[in-house]
Amino acid sequence: MSDNAASPRALPWFVRPDARAWRCEPAPTDVRVFHSSLPDHAPTALTELPSLAEELGVGRVFVKDESCRLGLPAFKALGASWAVHRTLAERAANGEGQGPVTLVTATDGNHGRAVARMAHRLGQRAHVFVPQGVHPQAVAAIVAEQAEVTEVAGSYDEAVRVAAEAAAAPDAILVQDTGWAGYEQIPGWIVEGYSTLCAEIDEQLAADGVVDGPDLVSVPVGVGSLAQAVVTHYRSRPSERAPALLSVEPEAAPCVLESLTLGALVSVTTGETIMAGLNCGTPSSIAWPHLSGGLDAAVAVTDADSARAATDLAAAGVASGPCGAASLAGLRAVLTGVGAEERRRALGLGPSSVVVLLSTEGIAANPHAGADH
Template sequence: MSDVLKIESNRRLYANVDLTDVHEFSDSEIEKVLSFQKTHEAYKETPLKSLDAMAEHLNVSKVYVKDESYRFGLNAFKVMGGIYSIACCLAEKLQLPIEKLSFDMLKTGEVKKELGDLTFISATDGNHGRGIAWVARELGLKSVIRMPKGSSLKRLAAIRAEGADAEICDVNYDETVRLCEQIARKNDYLMIQDTAWPGYEKIPLWIMQGYAAIAKEISEQIPEPPTHIFLQAGVGSYAGGIAAYFLHKYPDAPPKIVLVEPDQADCYFQSFAREDGAMQSVGGDMATIMAGLACGEPNHTAFEILSRYTYGAVSCPDEVTALGMRIYGNPLYGDPQVVSGESGAVTMGVLYLLCTEVSLENGRKELGINESSRILLISTEGDTDPQSYREIVWKGGYPNLKRDLRGELNVG
């Protein structure tokens, strides 16, 4: 386990940025995405909460948090990518533009007859797979979900409750993705994965656009543009979609993007640490409580965006997200409570330490965080494993760092 909160600046920041490279994330394009997502009767805009007391405590202007625990009743943001990517797959099979379809239309007997017996397959730590299984069940279709070694039994049960054929495998996340690809080829299943590789780019792009709709919601809720956005990395699809939308939305003054990763799966941090900034992968079991971020191989499409439009990456131990969970769950007087899970709260833990630890002052200055900063966080999940949540928030699991906290900042 790392003894430090490590910060790596991005040497390639704003290198060769061209908005035409990410035209798929323009406001008009993401409006089409959000318009389809809204056709589901369960769609409801998730709240953007202002933590004013926390902002005063951290000596910044504003702290906003988008609470994705309310998303479609599934307690996590991932379904935003799943519902749109699956709809695009079906639209393609029907040879119809997505703008001509609604979720109810895809459920009609006539459409189901034309589509035939389809099965979707995906690898997941829990939230993405549950979203895929939920969409498949809603449409009367089938899903096969495989989870990496060490996955939560509670999350497995939640996926099975959506009618999926779901199992936990004996390999890590990236190997589980490859296993699902083999199963898909053998059985002619449709693979719905949010990581891209050569030859598999279209569906991950649709998923990224689905995630970008969250950013569009934020842009319509927030009183003024954020100056900084802290984003969980994982394979980078969610972060890439959010970052690309805001780059389009505010081209003259884009917010500073900071990626946050567990130190056991910090592929973006490792990439930025290289002199040439080349994409790096991380192997092994990637044992971290931040299951949704335990991904060792970046989505290469997302990496191309994030490697040019990210101020830096933070690599941190599990205690940091546990701290974030407790801060959200026990807010300062006057601030709203946020129930945030292990992958949802890490950005709050990082922000808190950056703003309160004297040893991290250089990192705070390098990121330009000051009394004028308007910070945006996204709590990507709620208590998706309630028992684990209570062990950490109620019983003090993964206690605060009692050793001296040291900050390492590497500036390119």
Template sequence: MPSQIEVFLNRTRFYDDPTACVADFSRAQLSKALRFHRTMPGYAPTSLVSLENLAAALGVRSLHVKDESARFGLKAFKVLGGAYAMARHIADLLGRDIDDLPFVELASERIRGEIGTIVFATTTDGNHGRGVAWTARQFRQKAVVYMPRGTTPQRLEAIRAEGAQAEIVDLNYDEAVRMTAREAEAHGWLVVQDTAWPGYEKIPLWIMQGYGTLMLEAMQQLHEVPPTHVLIQAGVGSLAGMVQGMVTAAWGKDRPRVIVVEAAAADCLYRSAVTAGCRPVTVGGDLATVMAGLACGEANTIGWNILRDYAEAFVSCPDFVTTRGMRVLGNPLPGDPAVVSGESGAVTTGLLSILLQSGCWAETREALGLDAQSRVLVVSTEGDTDPQRYRSIVWDGQIPSYQQF
């Protein structure tokens, strides 16, 4: 695995129209998902945390963290996408608009009787599969979840606790996705995957639109004043693609600069951008990284097409970047609140702290426009979804972050 941070400043542009191909992520489209989420029992906007003292120490005007650790008690944002896509599928089966189907009705015995049994199948490193399993149980349906090698037993048991049939298979993430698709076709299951490929795009699009709820919440919490920069992590690129699509649709050429951040062991978007080609590059092998939720070697084609055209930069990060971020957020400066952020949630904060505090990144800071007037938004996509690993990093110092930056 590479031991250094790699930054690619994106100058590739395939569209002259700054709002081309992002209509699916307009506020009108994302608001349908938000209205649905508001019907879910226990819904509440997650916190937008202002780290005023850290911002001052880093030399930016403001730093806000969208903290997804309290989302529906599942400690991660992923359920936003899975639940919305599953609901949209059921609405289609019924021939009804999702705006007319609140969550409580979808979870009723009457609806279950109308549509019969659905088996929702997915591959996951943990958070997405738990969200699918949780939603399937609420809808009185079934879930089958396959998890790639390297998945911790704690993540497996968390999914089984939601009533799903789940197992760890001896395949990497992308190989497991293909296996899940084959099994689903053989058994008549419905694949609920947040990555897209030719011929499989409707459900991934719904999932991405479901993620839009967190950005709509964040903008309301920011009083509709957009940040100047958004640092967003990427596995397959579904969340990052949604963020880029949303800000481009909303603000066009005046959009915030989006910086896409990946795990070095699975940096398919970064490698794709470096090649400056139209087709995404695949990363193979074990995809071994502590950032389990980002260990994906094949890009979501919907997300890639948007990020390729509009993202400001792509960054490939070794594991020490995210462990630094976990410690920074969990051990705040006096006066700032603590944020419990898991391995896939903190890499953007870790990267920001390194870019702004290390002299060797001065040219990159200037190229990205990171300065005293910058208003930065990051998303902590998960809390301590694997508490044992979280403590091994934050308490016990696993993967030290003292490497040369």
């Protein structure tokens, strides 16, 4: 059901009351073992922000700060590293040759840079396709990883299409973080890679005295891969205290919100937004069953909402780009304004609730690069 009570305009919002009862299989346990073996691996910070808890009327607010993950300014390296590792291992096991391959992907910045970093580290080539309008700093960062970069005249969805065509060449492999019919194994490995982030949150909360886990997790969403990982983590174990899960998108690209509202996976026409990494028109096919089953709520926010959230996080000591700050912008939109009490009740939040915000990127490489592709 949607909430149309807000004034002066309706909040783009969807809520479903039975999501916390939905269950799925867990991520494999060897993902975290693999990440721990990498030379530059370290858990990212979980930072408590009491001022936000007071503002939002909850007990405690924590921010998972992904501004430096495996030497890159976003969480994307978790998924890219695991997927490239699995892809090359499968290729070797199948006897498909010992020579170098070209890892092909489409990106607005962080995913492509992570794939390029892994390719270079492992002696492979990388070819990264970027949609029109990607920030020059993001392109330069990918080129610095020794990748070939091609700009596509069109949207992110068009860049994905062109990248998939290029990956049909001999000795080329598509490493894309969105799935569709016939292309789901590698995107599934990318999602598995993100499980490390969720496991860290559990341990860090427990060390801070929160032994029962969070009451709500707020996740920025593009195609939905990170949200799929979060749903998988929290909906794969029996728990009477399963948290509410909130997805946050730009109003310019609310493909998950629109799909949830209509009850089916649909594409939307995207507009311009500073949340470039969330500017996706179609949810991932492998993410959709998890999003439609396990998300409690979805909200869309404006660029102004995201920019304000980024400024406030910076003032509190958390460097976050517009995509990463969307998690705070979305929670603010839900917990304030007309209709807030009804939305708060729908999510089961009270004055002692514990909330985790996923800040999926820093701001060093590209102020407009992405949380979800």
